[in-house]
Each structure stands twice: as C-alpha cells, then as structure tokens.
Amino acid sequence: MMIENIVNTAQIVTLLFCVFCTLFHITRSRSRSWITLLFFYISYLLGDFYWQICLFYYNETPQISVVSDLSWYAAYIFMYLLIKRNMKQPHSGKDPKANRFRYGIPCLGPLFTAAMAVFYMLRGEIVSNIIYAAIMGMLFYTILVGLFLKDPRSAQKHRPLFVSSLGFCMLEYAEWTTSCFWENDICRNAYYVFDLLMTLCFLLFIHALQTEDTE
Amino acid sequence: MSYIENIYICLSAPILIAAVCLKHEWKKTLIFLLAGMTCSLLSAYVSSFFAAASYVDTVTAAHAIAPAVEEIMKFLPVLFYILLFEPEKKDAVNAIMMIAVGFATFENVCFLASFDTSDLIHLMIRGFGTGSMHVVCGLMLSVGLFILWNQIWLRAAGVFAVLCTSVTFHAVFNVFVSHPGISLWIGCSIPFVITAIYLFYFRNKMTSSETASLS
Numbered sequence: 014m015m016i017e018n019i020v021n022t023a024q025i026v027t028l029l030f031c032v033f034c035t036l037f038h039i040t041r042s043r044s045r046s047w048i049t050l051l052f053f054y055i056s057y058l059l060g061d062f063y064w065q066i067c068l069f070y071y072n073e074t075p076q077i078s079v080v081s082d083l084s085w086y087a088a089y090i091f092m093y094l095l096i097k098r099n100m101k102q103p104h105s106g107k108d109p110k111a112n113r114f115r116y117g118i119p120c121l122g123p124l125f126t127a128a129m130a131v132f133y134m135l136r137g138e139i140v141s142n143i144i145y146a147a148i149m150g151m152l153f154y155t156i157l158v159g160l161f162l163k164d165p166r167s168a169q170k171h172r173p174l175f176v177s178s179l180g181f182c183m184l185e186y187a188e189w190t191t192s193c194f195w196e197n198d199i200c201r202n203a204y205y206v207f208d209l210l211m212t213l214c215f216l217l218f219i220h221a222l223q224t225e226d227t228e
Numbered sequence: 229m230s231y232i233e234n235i236y237i238c239l240s241a242p243i244l245i246a247a248v249c250l251k252h253e254w255k256k257t258l259i260f261l262l263a264g265m266t267c268s269l270l271s272a273y274v275s276s277f278f279a280a281a282s283y284v285d286t287v288t289a290a291h292a293i294a295p296a297v298e299e300i301m302k303f304l305p306v307l308f309y310i311l312l313f314e315p316e317k318k319d320a321v322n323a324i325m326m327i328a329v330g331f332a333t334f335e336n337v338c339f340l341a342s343f344d345t346s347d348l349i350h351l352m353i354r355g356f357g358t359g360s361m362h363v364v365c366g367l368m369l370s371v372g373l374f375i376l377w378n379q380i381w382l383r384a385a386g387v388f389a390v391l392c393t394s395v396t397f398h399a400v401f402n403v404f405v406s407h408p409g410i411s412l413w414i415g416c417s418i419p420f421v422i423t424a425i426y427l428f429y430f431r432n433k434m435t436s437s438e439t440a441s442l443s
Contacts, residue, residue: 059396066403077292080399087392090385
C-alpha cells in the first residue's frame with residue numbers, strides 16, 4: 014500500500030507540474046493544442062486524485078471505479094483530439110503496393126485493443142473494458158495513421174507527439190496487463206515500474222509540443 | 229426520514245406559479261430553476277437504484293455513484309434546450325447556471341430537513357461549498373460546450389469529455405466533505421475559490437473590454 018501511495022503521489026505531483034507548464038505556454042501562445050493538452054492533464058490528474066484520496070480516506074482503492082474511469086476516458090478523448098488536430102491528409106505515394114501495406118498498419122491498433130479487451134473481460138468487468146477498447150482503439154488508429162500515413166513534409170514536426178502518445182498508450186496497456194496478475198510479486202513490481210515510466214511520459218508531451226512550436 | 233417529494237412540492241409550487249405569471253425572460257429563468265430541482269429529485273431515485281443494484285453502502289454511493297448520476301441528470305435538460313431551441317450562447321450559459329443553482333438549492337434544503345440545523349458555521353460552509361461546487365461544474369460544462377461546439381467532429385467527444393471531468397470534480401468534492409474537520413473545510417473551499425477566481429478574472433476581462441470599447 015505504501016509503494017502504491019508513493020507512486021500515485023509522484024504521478025499527481027508530475028501532473029500538477031505539467032498543468033502549470035501548460036498554463037505558462039497557453040499564456041504565451043494561446044494555441045488550441047496547448048489548451049487540449051491542458052484538458053488532458055487536468056482530466057488524468059482528477060482521475061488519479063480521486064483514486065488517491067479514496068486510498069487515503071478508506072485505505073482501499075474505489076469499489077466502483079466509474080468516476081476515475083470516466084475521468085480517464087475524458088483524458089484519452091482529449092489526447093485523441095490533440096492528435097487529430099495535428100493530422101494532415103495521408104500521403105499518396107507512387108508505389109501502390111507499399112501504400113497497401115502502410116494503409117494496413119493503423120488497423121493493427123484496434124485489433125490489438127480488441128484482443129486485449131477480450132483478455133481483460135475474462136478477468137474483470139465487461140462494459141468498462143469495451144469502452145476502453147473502443148477509445149484506445151480509436152487512439153491507436155489515429156496515432157498510427159499519423160506516424161505512417163502522414164504527409165512526410167510535416168511528419169518531422171509532429172513525430173515527437175505521435176511517438177510520445179504511442180509510448181504512453183503502450184505503457185498504459187503494460188500496466189493493465191500486469192495488474193491482471195497482481196498476486197505475482199514480479200508482475201506487481203513491474204506494474205509500479207510501468208506506472209513510473211508513464212509518469213515520465215507525461216513530461217514528453219510538453220517537450221513534443223515545444224518542439225512543434227519552435228519549428 | 230425526510231419526504232423529499234413533499235419538500236419538492238413545497239419549493240416548486242411558488243416557483244411554478246411565478247413562472248406562469250411572469251414575462252418571457254423571467255419565466256425562462258424560473259423554469260430552469262425548477263428543472264434543476266426536478267433533476268435533483270430524480271437523481272436521488274436513480275442513485276438509490278444503482279446503489280441497490282451494486283450492493284454498496286450509502287457512503288460509497290455518495291462518492292462513487294451519485295456524482296455521475298447527478299451530473300448526467302443536470303446535463304440532460306441543457307442538452308435538450310440546446311439541441312431543440314438552438315439558443316444564444318448567453319442564454320445557454322444562463323440555463324446551465326440556473327439548473328445548477330436549482331439543483332444545489334434543493335439538495336441543501338433536503339440536507340437541512342435530514343440533519344441538525346443548529347450549527348450555523350457548518351451549514352454556511354456546506355451551503356456555500358455545495359452551491360459553488362454545482363456552479364463550478366456548470367461553468368466547466370458551459371466553457372467546454374462553447375469551445376468545442378463549433379466543429380461537428382469535436383462536439384460529441386468534447387462534450388462527453390467535459391461531462392466526465394465535471395463528474396470527477398464532483399466526486400472529489402463529495403469525498404472531502406463526507407469527512408468532518410479540516411477535510412470538510414478543504415472540500416468546500418476549493419470550488420468556492422475557483423468561483424471567486426473565475427468571477428475576478430471575468431470581471432477584469434469585462435472591465436478591460438469596456439475600457440477598450442470606450443477608448
């Protein structure tokens with residue numbers, strides 16, 4: 014319980030720092046990307062904060078996690094909106110064979126989330142896992158379209174954001190998968206490691222948008 | 229046991245009569261106030277149903293189920309009004325605020341009827357805290373709706389995301405105020421401070437825009 018408190022608190026403090034950094038950038042640039050990123054951080058922070066105060070007051074994680082889940086859904090939706098804002102038209106290459114393969118890559122995202130949802134539903138709730146699969150599938154698809162089908166002229170500009178988002182989503186899935194084997198000490202420790210790595214990932218989004226602003 | 233239906237009838241009767249007698253703008257304001265009270269009454273039934281269906285106690289229901297139910301119930305008349313009547317932004321914001329105020333008023337009256345009314349300080353803290361919390365949730369909703377309403381593809385996702393954020397904020401508030409002492413003070417002061425900051429910022433913005441128009 015102590016290590017969970019430490020890891021959660023570290024994530025909350027990092028998110029607070031990210032919120033203040035984003036507010037600073039909004040006062041300078043007033044860009045919609047920074048505003049969307051701010052909403053992402055605030056949504057995720059509120060979900061984490063609610064989880065942590067339940068742990069603090071009731072010495073256990075919430076019995077019904079609807080409230081945190083809703084907040085995290087909101088965060089993923091804001092991340093989707095942020096990535097969608099930075100999308101360009103797909104690049105129509107000269108080699109149709111290569112494009113067929115490249116057009117197939119983004120479909121791997123929803124396939125992955127659907128498969129993982131089936132795995133999680135065997136161990137937990139059904140409705141929330143379906144919603145997570147739908148939202149994350151949409152997110153993965155959009156990220157992979159941005160990475161593989163984006164106009165290469167602007168690919169360099171937005172690549173840090175897409176790579177950070179992909180890393181964040183993969184770490185989120187790694188966390189959820191290790192939480193399915195909570196009784197195993199190795200998996201429990203791996204869960205905390207992935208959680209800390211995800212905490213660091215939040216800082217990468219700020220770096221990614223700063224890189225876009227300077228280019 | 230407090231009979232909330234009886235409280236509702238006693239509160240809504242004069243409002244309904246006044247709404248019939250008054251002119252258009254005032255009539256609309258009172259109707260939204262009444263809608264907020266009706267949502268509060270219906271939220272009690274819906275929350276109780278989900279609490280019984282999930283086999284949770286009232287403490288868990290207060291922070292895990294009630295916030296989601298209450299925010300969605302408050303949102304439904306707003307959505308109906310916006311989709312059907314396509315009002316001006318100012319009218320829609322007023323509608324959201326009056327629904328939130330009606331909801332908070334009815335909730336406070338039911339709290340008074342259920343508990344001891346002798347501790348004035350405690351009641352003031354709770355009254356202002358709950359009122360400002362519902363106003364903050366309404367503000368969040370109105371700001372989110374009008375930033376995200378303009379583009380069709382943003383509308384659904386953005387509105388859902390903003391609703392989720394207000395649900396979590398409400399839940400965090402409920403966790404804080406359910407514990408007496410410093411926790412109650414912190415919980416009630418957070419939305420009050422946010423409202424004060426918003427009023428201060430809004431008032432400054434209005435003053436500067438008026439000065440700009442005069443010069």
